[in-house]
Amino acid sequence: MMLCAASIGISSASESPNAPLGIARSGIAIPPTVGGLSRSAQTIAPDNLDIQAVFGTEKSGELLTISVFRNTSGNVPVWFSQAQRMIEIDLHQKGGGLAIPPHSFTPSGLGKDSGILAVYNRLQHGKRQSIGTALFASGDWYVLLRASSLKRSAADTATWMQAAVTDLSLSSAALGQPVRPIARCTIPLAHPPGDPVDAPAYGLVTLTTRKEIPDIRISASFWCLDSHLGKGQAVYRPTGTNDRYLLATDASGSAISVRGEAVVSGTPTYYSVVAVRPRGIDILAMLDRLPTPSYPLPRAGTSRVLRSYSSLPPEKAKP
Numbered sequence: 001m002m003l004c005a006a007s008i009g010i011s012s013a014s015e016s017p018n019a020p021l022g023i024a025r026s027g028i029a030i031p032p033t034v035g036g037l038s039r040s041a042q043t044i045a046p047d048n049l050d051i052q053a054v055f056g057t058e059k060s061g062e063l064l065t066i067s068v069f070r071n072t073s074g075n076v077p078v079w080f081s082q083a084q085r086m087i088e089i090d091l092h093q094k095g096g097g098l099a100i101p102p103h104s105f106t107p108s109g110l111g112k113d114s115g116i117l118a119v120y121n122r123l124q125h126g127k128r129q130s131i132g133t134a135l136f137a138s139g140d141w142y143v144l145l146r147a148s149s150l151k152r153s154a155a156d157t158a159t160w161m162q163a164a165v166t167d168l169s170l171s172s173a174a175l176g177q178p179v180r181p182i183a184r185c186t187i188p189l190a191h192p193p194g195d196p197v198d199a200p201a202y203g204l205v206t207l208t209t210r211k212e213i214p215d216i217r218i219s220a221s222f223w224c225l226d227s228h229l230g231k232g233q234a235v236y237r238p239t240g241t242n243d244r245y246l247l248a249t250d251a252s253g254s255a256i257s258v259r260g261e262a263v264v265s266g267t268p269t270y271y272s273v274v275a276v277r278p279r280g281i282d283i284l285a286m287l288d289r290l291p292t293p294s295y296p297l298p299r300a301g302t303s304r305v306l307r308s309y310s311s312l313p314p315e316k317a318k319p
Contacts, residue, residue: 232250
């Protein structure tokens, strides 16, 4: 049975471990028991913008992790792809194969086929019987599940994860649109030769002197996977485009957006490089041309920021 957010309240890290855990801004709450397992650990990020709750233990042979983070970029297939990649680069999972390939599923109470799920087989010489991941959107937030079991088959783990979703209290906002697993891009990225240089001051005026946060989100209904850069970092593009991209740097919503700005007669005046975080954005550079995907990473790893903007969503009233 799906719990009602208005009736259970929201707990913080300092409150009772038996109280539901949630993000007041999201309308999502996680009860103390999910999927038949009791909560064993939890992490709440600063500003209460994302949480992670762990149920069960490795020792018990059953482990379920639920993460909730802001929807600030990409879409469900993009961030599911990141979650899937984190399993594949895990040294403890190396050698395990897909038992149930990524496919759409319907999270309880949400839109039809609005989530994606996949399950991997155990390692040939490992301890896990199966490990799975699933992701869907609830309002303006992503909900990520990761389940591992020493006992369950891949099919049983898939069923277990979907049953765990029914234990959650989810946002009453938009139900979410049907999604499909991400595919590889079919056309190459069109970045010109030569190293990019900083654009004229015009870009500084348009992006760094505004009172309110500029809209730098790359909007698209469908995305494709351009390339993997290693360490769980990957480049995604709106399907059918070759002049913009999103460089996902983790599996919890952090990314670098690169796109053309101030378009005149179909040609961008300059290109923005913007770090997108759960709490806001950092303008890293304005360039004269589209950079290669490897270019933004060194800038993101330095303290050079032209301007930062906060994008904290308003707190929802606690019941």
